[in-house]
Amino acid sequence: MKVENKRWSLDKFKEMRKEVLQEWPTGEEVELEEAIRYHQQQLSSEQVMANRLAEAEQEKITLIQPRAGVALIEEHIELLEFLHTEGGADLLPTTIDSYTRQNNYQEAEAGIKESRNEGRSMLNGFPAVNHGVQSCRQVIEALAVPVQVRHGTPDARLLAEITLAGGFTDFEGGGISYNIPYAKDVSIEQTIYHWQYVDRLVGYYEERGLKVNREPFGPLTGTLVPPSVSHSVAIIEALLAAEQGVKNITLGYGQCGNLIQDVAAIHTLKELGTEYLADYEDIMLTTVFHQWMGGFPQDEAQAFGVISWGAVTAALANATKVIVKTPHEALGVPTKEANAQGLRATKQVINMLKDQQSFNGEELATEKEMIKQETKEILDRVLELGDGDVAQGTIKAFEGGILDIPFAPSKYNAGNLLTARDNNGAVRFLKHGNLPFSEKVVDFHETKLEERGAAESREPNFQMVTDDIYAIGKGMLVGRP
Amino acid sequence: MKVENKRWSLDKFKEMRKEVLQEWPTGEEVELEEAIRYHQQQLSSEQVMANRLAEAEQEKITLIQPRAGVALIEEHIELLEFLHTEGGADLLPTTIDSYTRQNNYQEAEAGIKESRNEGRSMLNGFPAVNHGVQSCRQVIEALAVPVQVRHGTPDARLLAEITLAGGFTDFEGGGISYNIPYAKDVSIEQTIYHWQYVDRLVGYYEERGLKVNREPFGPLTGTLVPPSVSHSVAIIEALLAAEQGVKNITLGYGQCGNLIQDVAAIHTLKELGTEYLADYEDIMLTTVFHQWMGGFPQDEAQAFGVISWGAVTAALANATKVIVKTPHEALGVPTKEANAQGLRATKQVINMLKDQQSFNGEELATEKEMIKQETKEILDRVLELGDGDVAQGTIKAFEGGILDIPFAPSKYNAGNLLTARDNNGAVRFLKHGNLPFSEKVVDFHETKLEERGAAESREPNFQMVTDDIYAIGKGMLVGRP
Amino acid sequence: MEEKTVVLGVIGSDVHAVGNRILEEAFSEAGFEVVNIGVLAPQQEFINAAIETDADAILVSSLYGHGEMDCKGFREKCIEAGLEDIVLYVGGNLVVGKQEWESTKQKFLDMGFDRVYPPGTLPKEPIADLKKDLGIEG
Amino acid sequence: MEEKTVVLGVIGSDVHAVGNRILEEAFSEAGFEVVNIGVLAPQQEFINAAIETDADAILVSSLYGHGEMDCKGFREKCIEAGLEDIVLYVGGNLVVGKQEWESTKQKFLDMGFDRVYPPGTLPKEPIADLKKDLGIEG
Ligand code: B12
Numbered sequence A, B: 001m002k003v004e005n006k007r008w009s010l011d012k013f014k015e016m017r018k019e020v021l022q023e024w025p026t027g028e029e030v031e032l033e034e035a036i037r038y039h040q041q042q043l044s045s046e047q048v049m050a051n052r053l054a055e056a057e058q059e060k061i062t063l064i065q066p067r068a069g070v071a072l073i074e075e076h077i078e079l080l081e082f083l084h085t086e087g088g089a090d091l092l093p094t095t096i097d098s099y100t101r102q103n104n105y106q107e108a109e110a111g112i113k114e115s116r117n118e119g120r121s122m123l124n125g126f127p128a129v130n131h132g133v134q135s136c137r138q139v140i141e142a143l144a145v146p147v148q149v150r151h152g153t154p155d156a157r158l159l160a161e162i163t164l165a166g167g168f169t170d171f172e173g174g175g176i177s178y179n180i181p182y183a184k185d186v187s188i189e190q191t192i193y194h195w196q197y198v199d200r201l202v203g204y205y206e207e208r209g210l211k212v213n214r215e216p217f218g219p220l221t222g223t224l225v226p227p228s229v230s231h232s233v234a235i236i237e238a239l240l241a242a243e244q245g246v247k248n249i250t251l252g253y254g255q256c257g258n259l260i261q262d263v264a265a266i267h268t269l270k271e272l273g274t275e276y277l278a279d280y281e282d283i284m285l286t287t288v289f290h291q292w293m294g295g296f297p298q299d300e301a302q303a304f305g306v307i308s309w310g311a312v313t314a315a316l317a318n319a320t321k322v323i324v325k326t327p328h329e330a331l332g333v334p335t336k337e338a339n340a341q342g343l344r345a346t347k348q349v350i351n352m353l354k355d356q357q358s359f360n361g362e363e364l365a366t367e368k369e370m371i372k373q374e375t376k377e378i379l380d381r382v383l384e385l386g387d388g389d390v391a392q393g394t395i396k397a398f399e400g401g402i403l404d405i406p407f408a409p410s411k412y413n414a415g416n417l418l419t420a421r422d423n424n425g426a427v428r429f430l431k432h433g434n435l436p437f438s439e440k441v442v443d444f445h446e447t448k449l450e451e452r453g454a455a456e457s458r459e460p461n462f463q464m465v466t467d468d469i470y471a472i473g474k475g476m477l478v479g480r481p
Numbered sequence C, D: 001m002e003e004k005t006v007v008l009g010v011i012g013s014d015v016h017a018v019g020n021r022i023l024e025e026a027f028s029e030a031g032f033e034v035v036n037i038g039v040l041a042p043q044q045e046f047i048n049a050a051i052e053t054d055a056d057a058i059l060v061s062s063l064y065g066h067g068e069m070d071c072k073g074f075r076e077k078c079i080e081a082g083l084e085d086i087v088l089y090v091g092g093n094l095v096v097g098k099q100e101w102e103s104t105k106q107k108f109l110d111m112g113f114d115r116v117y118p119p120g121t122l123p124k125e126p127i128a129d130l131k132k133d134l135g136i137e138g
């Protein structure tokens, strides 16, 4: 198998499809033409994610979306309804449990049973594959707003078949972003291939005039990932998706914590995305900002501070939507009440900020310029490695550590990066490993970290990184000694 | 009585003092020389507000301070200790109850009794005059951090005598800021006179080498007060205080809600203050930013959003300290737990932002320029009216509506102003009444409000003001129709 | 409608003026004759104003937390002054602290107020109530 | 000190790698020989690694909420494999949701873990405990 960035023929897709649908009995329920009719006839325009995102983009507002999923249908519907009415969620999620993410449908089944017995969700998400198409439709039909599948599944082919047939209109993930942070032993080649399937499926819906949004998972490991690293991944996944016929793409980024860097990141994400996708027609690009994805403070009041700071940044950066954390983040999957609290705090901030001017200035310009230069240096090298083929380039780039993600569990990730905050809290490269950076970029990061080292009278090293990882949980941004 | 901005002779001060101390039996406890010895010998340097503020100013950090006060001594100490240890308050307050503020010591006494009977505080603050000097010292001695008297008392002479002798090292208020928003029937002349007494008392402590900080109450009515209005008042009160020998002054400002306007306000407050006080030597100027002082949302999660937004602004503006609200704000005097929650959310944000760059740019520059020009136009006119005497000028300015405060209860306030938010949420003059503004200023505000009117297809009018007053409580900044 | 008169004010040592100002606007616009005695108003001042203007209702605000103490005996004083039938409403942040609303409400109903309003009440609610209580056609 | 060996890993379908990485650094620096089997580790892999390296302790992490299901029978499996005396610690976000800590702890003690650590545990605590449990002089 040599994975190339070429649109799959319908035959190739349909052949693989037969196998995919046999992975678990609920696969039998899926009939593509019936599913398309279902989307056409049963979904109102307000239930389609891409429509809602397009509106927000035009009105320049930032929509809010939680994460949420429990084991059983009724409870899941109740949860989502609650987040919509009591939390004011504009968009809804269905977070998939971790067994399903690893294609352990057997264990997911056990989790469903145990949840029934214990009277509480024993799964950390909604096992959509086990529940099947009709149950998914029950969820969709109960809700007036668009619902997205959010997961972390390296091989999400069956999950995509079932949930899209089930009426979901947005599907998160990608061959890199749902592999490297979420798997240990799965090759990049494998996941790119499997995600081409998902994208081809979405492309098929698009061909038939339906809008299904796709969203590469921006934050990756959520832990000190510099913007250029996640931007590179997001744009590669967008290119791979567009090739398979995906038209509606939301590019993601996880808050680093420094306002200027984060605003610059959202701006450049959209700008770079537009630039790199210029060859594809009719693409709608939107952005998603993830509130702080690393370790949270346990105290709920402090957590509200972190949540609100994320909301501020999302609004000032004018992201199309923001994924919201909850005051329970450090402790466990939130209750629906805690989840709604995170949403309401966020909405309050977004609403207070939505009319405010965005700010400019030199610092922002510099930050944007650097992110763009770094991302281009990475992406150009990736394309070069693949002789113009981004799929091949990506596979080789991971092998050589040209693409590399901090703190990732995957053995297909070089793991040579070390990142830490500079003296202003922006995330910089302490070791840039094999990232193909020019001297200018390397110097920039070095200088920034030396500045901090000087301020703290210590050499930038792993201890500094550890301190930064704990910092927000302990109530700081920069982990000072 | 003709009030002039002239330093009082010690004789004049001492003569009035006799009367003051007779207003309530606890006045007898006060002996000035003994009090000075107490400050010298019993207070550690960390318990002195001005020292802590000077440190913060140098380290460029923003300290956090709650509001808090209950009827009985032990409970009050417990409350403050809790806010320090559990809330992480850097500075502590003692908020005085409303009877004491109106010099109704009789009713305060009844409130103390009822509180004992009911087992809960029936007063909305700490009745320091009724408790007397020794009880105040009990409070001060129980705490390792500086404690400030916060109140709203038009005639605070006895309160100042008792609390300063009691070991407090900071006293809020002023002849305008504790009259116009807090009284109905008291003339400006009267309160300037009474506050000259307070300032002279503080000046006396300063002469003896002790530091007692003074803080004009910046937010005034807390309701759509444009920066130039509150800046004018703050600077006048600072001038009046400095003349009486006050050396340590914290200038205050209440959050309006638009980031750029608020940052510009804190910057200009310090800059203008320095400019106008240039003639006085050895003055230490610091700033205080008040988190949103108007109506709050009832929902606690939303309130956390408002609190955090205030914290963000305080940090980005680099105010010396921030006065913190609580998630109970809309409903009632907070429990100590709720108060600590507001503090912890604030601290989290402040700490995450303290290392970040401040931003610049044209919008900020314009905003600063306008605030400065407006404030100078007002202050220059005030000085002109007083033939160079700021006390006389102020009295005349209020008569003529040259100084005017929105939504104030006082009949000595012209009440001709109407203020509303512009399309970005900055507070502007809808009617500037008799404020002595140049055409440039008037046009600026008019244009800004027309912009909003156009966006909302309505004429700017009282309905717009009402909408803005309700807005934050309803989860917005700008009260759109 | 025949013009009905309401006396408006903020009781006790309370200076919260904003809600009072907005209530004045709202009741005037709804067609009432509004007599606003403003903030820092003792019980007697409400009663005097009501007698002088032959008012139909008194609307008492208390925001600052001392409402419980300030409102004691208000109904009795009205009766003493000959205002047996006057409608009495009270609203705002009536007690110190965030407390269970039902018991707070009961406390003020027991004091003789006809209606009691929680924090955050928008004017349209008491306006509708007052029209009903005074028999005015909506 | 005589070098003691600990096996470290994240159990079940759990991919949270950050805490695991930090524990590795911290235990190594504290003088332990660390065998880190990483994330997505089944029970059997912990046991195999412990046998192969003659380990003194196994430290199980579970962050993602399925810890209760994933850890069932772990102690029994160790005994079956001949690891009767091995020290077993578990820590992380062990159950789904924010739950009362004492009952969660008891649940895992009942399963046969020697010590159970709540969310937010810093490495120095288990390091000190392990030194005590293995009889190492501080
Ligand atoms: C970063 C993160 C992620 C990253 C992980 C990237 C990676 N591959 O490492 C991503 C985004 C991929 C992710 C995914 C998911 N996550 Co996650 N994640 C987090 C988060 C925010 C921080 C974790 C972290 O790195 N902390 C920093 C490190 C240093 O701390 P630590 O992991 O807690 O480890 C320390 C201590 O716990 C202790 N410790 C840990 N183990 C042990 C063992 C022993 C023996 C001892 C003594 C001590 C000890 O020592 C460590 C070092 O100090 C936490 C919430 C939080 N803590 O704020 C959620 C959290 C752990 N995730 C959660 C969930 C549910 C998920 C997902 C299922 C779904 C989702 N919500 O997206 C997926 C699961 C994927 C999977 N199959 O495992 C939940 C778990 C819920 C529960 N238990 O009830 C949490 C608590 C968030 C929440 N409240 O919902 N996550």
Ligand code: B12
Residues within 6 Å of the ligand: B067, B095, B097, B098, B101, B124, B125, B151, B152, B181, B182, B219, B220, B221, B222, B223, B293, B294, B295, B296, B297, B328, B329, B330, B331, B332, B333, B334, B407, B408, B409, B469, C013, C014, C015, C016, C017, C018, C019, C020, C022, C023, C059, C060, C061, C062, C063, C064, C065, C066, C089, C090, C091, C092, C093, C094, C095, C096, C097, C098, C117, C118, C119, C120, C121, C122, C123, C126
């Ligand atoms: C602005 C404000 C101030 C300003 C007031 C300026 C002025 N002169 O008007 C300043 C800063 C001066 C101030 C001072 C104080 N305040 Co103040 N203040 C507020 C605040 C933030 C907003 C009030 C407001 O303007 N709201 C907007 C208007 C439109 O709403 P409203 O006043 O609630 O009125 C509406 C309704 O309640 C209703 N309503 C009101 N009365 C009535 C009556 C009837 C019959 C009906 C039907 C309806 C009704 O209709 C109104 C219009 O919609 C509130 C908290 C909040 N709500 O968020 C605290 C609050 C009222 N203040 C409080 C306190 C304690 C004080 C102080 C004692 C001390 C302090 N903390 O600084 C002093 C008291 C001074 C005094 N002697 O009265 C407390 C009261 C606590 C309690 N009841 O337990 C509050 C609740 C804050 C808190 N949680 O601690 N305050």
